[in-house]
Amino acid sequence: MSGSGKLRPLATDWGRLVLQKARISELKDHLDGEVTLQGWVRHHRKSGKIQFIVLRDGSGFCQCVLVKSEVDEQIWERARQLTTESSLRLIGTVQQNPRNQNYELLVKDLEIVHISEAFPITPKEHGIEFLMDRRHLWFRSKRQWAILRIRHTLVKAIRDFFDERGFTLIDSPILTPTAAEGTSTLFGVDYFDEQAYLSQSGQLYLEPAVAAFGKVYCFGPTFRAEKSKTRRHLTEFWMVEPEIAFAHLEDVMQLGESFLKHLVQRVLENNQFELKELERDTTKLEAALQPFVRMTYNEAVEKLKKLGSDIQWGEDFGGDDETMLTNEFDQPIIVHRFPKEFKAFYMEPDPEDDRLVLGMDILAPEGYGEVVGGGERASSIDFLNEQIAKHELDPEPYQWYLDVRRYGSFPHSGFGLGLERAVAWICKLPHVRETIPYPRMLYRLKP
Incomplete structure (x- = not known):
């Protein structure tokens, strides 16, 4: 024919x-x-x-x-x-x-x-650039099909987890007037007669919503203009962010642990065929169903020094530090109470040590590093005004955000999970570029 x-x-x-x-x-x-x-x-x-x-x-x-x-x-x-x-x-x-x-x-x-023309992707070995240029055809392959099927399972599991626990979905905007994390990683967009940015996070928009609904989450694409070419970075990725009213650091550490266990359990239940195709050692995933390891930032720095890292107190973990630390344990690690110097302006200070904030990261095992980041949000408007000035941010665009503290301020906490990093860990992939149908990276905008 x-x-x-x-x-x-x-x-x-x-x-x-x-x-x-x-x-x-x-x-x-x-x-x-x-x-x-x-x-x-x-x-x-x-x-x-x-x-x-x-x-x-x-x-x-x-x-x-x-x-x-x-x-x-x-x-x-x-x-x-x-x-x-x-x-x-x-x-x-x-x-x-x-x-x-x-x-x-x-x-x-x-x-x-x-009758198909000669298919360009054959069983022979192809270079990664060749395959990425044909990404729209590459995910017909059995391996890529398996990865994206697991991604689908995780997307549904994410929504089920929060929907079944009384959270309300709040769709945060993609176009925003302000930075959520840092001004150096923003994609600027001309918005009629003013400057707008592609969203780095939906969190700032969830905080007003949590005052209306008590428990909320958003789930959608986010963007970081970080000029990084590491195996863990994309410029466009999907993130789920829950936020809970009257919750403290301990609450979100417990929620984050339950959440990750739920995701792993769902994949183990529904994707054995795909995991086998990926030659994934499922005993490693089963270990993640055990209680997570916990340590403070101070304890983590001391452990890293003993393992040979040159990290100094007050520095953020690098990729090598996270790999070194997670290789020591079979379970994910919750690291909490970080120095405020490298954390976002909205983090609640630690009442026991004003050098620290009540933040936490969950590091995936096998060298995959941070998959969850979050903590308790500052509830004092005076403290937030000081932080906005310290970070040299224009206070005017944040006035709507500060209204949450003007009108019935309350303790609240939340976190964000990057979907692609979670897929990479669960599938044990060497790079996040295989975790999303059409990856966007520093030097890639097509197909």
């Missing part, structure tokens, strides 16, 4: 074809029954009087077997035309492969929907 897209009619009755459609993931429910599968050719092999087609349909992969003596000559010859990524429909009987217990299809009829 040509690449025109014109459909060739099947010998099988069309109405029956439509009624019997199934997905590969459902084949276990149709054992010994007749179904129609629709999808794309992942692999095609001819062996004498048998043809093997590995079909993918988005829900899974299935070996489809054509036996020459059991199909019309026309169907046999039609199948011989297939190329990698050709699209087709197949009718056949679902059976179990006695060697591996997988479900397969004994083909009775076949319709070619489209």
Whole structure:
């Protein structure tokens, strides 16, 4: 068949074809029954009087077997035309492969929907730039499919976790007039006659909302114009941020631990096939279901020095420090009470040590570092005004934010989880660029 897209009619009755459609993931429910599968050719092999087609349909992969003596000559010859990524429909009987217990299809009829041109991504080794330039095709591969399926599981698990615990979703704006984290990592945007920025975080917008709803969260894209090329950084990434009224540091440390355990448990329950495809050691993930390790920043610095780091008190952890620290434990680590010098202006000071703020980070094991960051927010308007002046921020754009402290101020806390870093850890990926369908990095804006 040509690449025109014109459909060739099947010998099988069309109405029956439509009624019997199934997905590969459902084949276990149709054992010994007749179904129609629709999808794309992942692999095609001819062996004498048998043809093997590995079909993918988005829900899974299935070996489809054509036996020459059991199909019309026309169907046999039609199948011989297939190329990698050709699209087709197949009718056949679902059976179990006695060697591996997988479900397969004994083909009775076949319709070619489209013959693919030579697919540019082949089983041979390709360079990362070649693959990234073809990212829109690369995630058809089994590995990338597995990663993005796990990402999907995590997205649903995130929403379920907060929805089931009485949180209200608040959609924070992407265009903002102010910085949330630091002015050096903002993407500026012309907004009619004034300057706007792509959001670094939805947190500032959640704090007024938590006064209305008590428990809120936002979940969406955020942007950082940080000129970093490390394996942990993207310029556009997704972040979920819960915020709770009348909550303190201890509350969000407990919430963050329960949240991460929930995510890991959901993937273990729903993505064993994908984890196996990624050759992920699931015992490492199961260890994350145990109680998390806790230590203060002071304790972490002392431990790092003993491990050979040259970190000095008052410095933030670098990627190497986080890797060194997390390699010491099988469970995630909650580090809390950081020096205020490198934390955001809105953090609540530690009442027991004015050098510190009530912040916390959760570091993933196996060298993956920070996946959660947050803590208690400052509730004093006087303190926040001092901090805005100290950080040399224009106070006018923050007046709406300070209204939360003018009208019924209250203690509140929250955190943010970067989805892509969580995916990278759970899948054990060397770089976050594989965790999102279309990564945006320092030198990459396409496809």
